[in-house]
Amino acid sequence: MKHYERDNIQRMTGYTWGEQPGRADVIKLNTNENPYPPSPAVADALAGIDTRLLRRYPPPLANDFRNQAASLHGVERDWLIATNGGDELLRLLVTTFMEPGTPLATTAPSYSLYPVLAAVQGCATVEVPLGPGFSLPEDLASRANAAGAGLTCVVNPHAPTGTLFPLAELERLAAALNGLLLIDEAYVDFVDPEGGHDAVSLVRRHPNVVLLRTLSKGYALAGLRFGYGIAQPHIIAPMLEKTRDSYNLDLIAQVLATAAISDQAWTRANAERVRSQRQRLREGLVALGFEVPPSQANFLFARVPADRDALKLKTSLQTSGILVRHFPTTGLDDRLRISIGSEEENRVLLLKLREWLE
Numbered sequence: 001m002k003h004y005e006r007d008n009i010q011r012m013t014g015y016t017w018g019e020q021p022g023r024a025d026v027i028k029l030n031t032n033e034n035p036y037p038p039s040p041a042v043a044d045a046l047a048g049i050d051t052r053l054l055r056r057y058p059p060p061l062a063n064d065f066r067n068q069a070a071s072l073h074g075v076e077r078d079w080l081i082a083t084n085g086g087d088e089l090l091r092l093l094v095t096t097f098m099e100p101g102t103p104l105a106t107t108a109p110s111y112s113l114y115p116v117l118a119a120v121q122g123c124a125t126v127e128v129p130l131g132p133g134f135s136l137p138e139d140l141a142s143r144a145n146a147a148g149a150g151l152t153c154v155v156n157p158h159a160p161t162g163t164l165f166p167l168a169e170l171e172r173l174a175a176a177l178n179g180l181l182l183i184d185e186a187y188v189d190f191v192d193p194e195g196g197h198d199a200v201s202l203v204r205r206h207p208n209v210v211l212l213r214t215l216s217k218g219y220a221l222a223g224l225r226f227g228y229g230i231a232q233p234h235i236i237a238p239m240l241e242k243t244r245d246s247y248n249l250d251l252i253a254q255v256l257a258t259a260a261i262s263d264q265a266w267t268r269a270n271a272e273r274v275r276s277q278r279q280r281l282r283e284g285l286v287a288l289g290f291e292v293p294p295s296q297a298n299f300l301f302a303r304v305p306a307d308r309d310a311l312k313l314k315t316s317l318q319t320s321g322i323l324v325r326h327f328p329t330t331g332l333d334d335r336l337r338i339s340i341g342s343e344e345e346n347r348v349l350l351l352k353l354r355e356w357l358e
């Protein structure tokens with residue numbers, strides 16, 4: 001039959017999202033959602049919304065949210081764009097800054113949406129394998145430049161491994177790249193605060209650096225679809241003024257996101273709970289014979305004990321009502337990515353794992 005979509009759309013494969021079961025009794029550790037609820041300020045803001053306002057279009061630039069987020073990060077408002085999830089920022093970067101036919105560069109493994117968005121734009125993806133111990137590949141800049149990449153995407157803390165790349169390495173990468181560097185900080189809210197990790201300083205020093213932030217993980221609002229980007233105004237302005245949808249963020253989302261980001265105390269306490277569960281779950285997994293690299297995100301990337309099959313384990317857990325993520329990629333297929341659950345969820349997980357291993 002005749003096809004109507006563009007050739008590259010016909011050839012490409014779409015994004016595979018994690019399973020979203022309708023049932024509440026499933027222990028869902030497969031898509032790195034937050035096990036704890038969002039700030040009560042979000043519920044209050046929702047209760048306070050006057051639905052009569054919904055007959056009007058929402059504020060086009062989400063300026064209340066941008067003001068709040070800009071003051072949080074110590075930047076001017078024109079350094080910040082609010083987007084429909086971090087995913088919309090990725091789409092905007094690809095459509096605004098990548099010439100069709102030029103590649104996107106990233107690490108292997110990485111966030112599986114990057115190649116999908118590149119393919120939509122008619123762009124290939126150059127994937128550079130991580131270095132030893134899941135480190136940032138030393139040849140990422142040279143390979144990206146050699147391929148003529150307009151955009152290089154690095155997840156930090158890295159997904160699915162949980163490694164935090166040092167800012168000094170990202171700074172060297174930014175300086176060496178000919179194109180833009182997106183530092184995807186979807187999981188940055190879970191980084192140990194003692195290290196003082198703050199990539200906003202890189203944005204100030206490098207005109208080609210963009211940070212991605214999301215309210216989906218640290219703020220426990222994956223269902224809201226709200227994220228933002230931080231970069232110098234010459235990067236933000238074309239997305240804000242030209243390539244963004246006319247009203248990309250609905251009024252309810254704007255009001256709730258503004259309430260959430262205004263309650264930093266809640267978010268910090270929430271992240272602290274996740275970090276403490278992360279440590280306990282890691283210890284539990286290691287005690288069962290899993291090899292688990294340290295993680296600075298809200299998930300662990302655990303290698304199953306020798307002579308055990310990770311895919312079979314994933315399937316067995318699924319039968320017991322526990323969802324985790326398995327990547328059928330060579331070199332990674334002996335691991336499971338396990339989101340940090342609540343104390344009770346992690347307890348049940350460890351119990352099932354012990355049973356399975358016995």
Ligand SMILES: Cc1ncc(COP(=O)(O)O)c(C=O)c1O
Pocket residue numbers: 031032084085086087088111155159184186213214215216222225226227
């Ligand atoms: C690495 C990474 N970047 C970005 C996102 C986008 O998140 P959202 O669109 O929910 O803000 C995700 C979501 O899982 C992610 O894992």
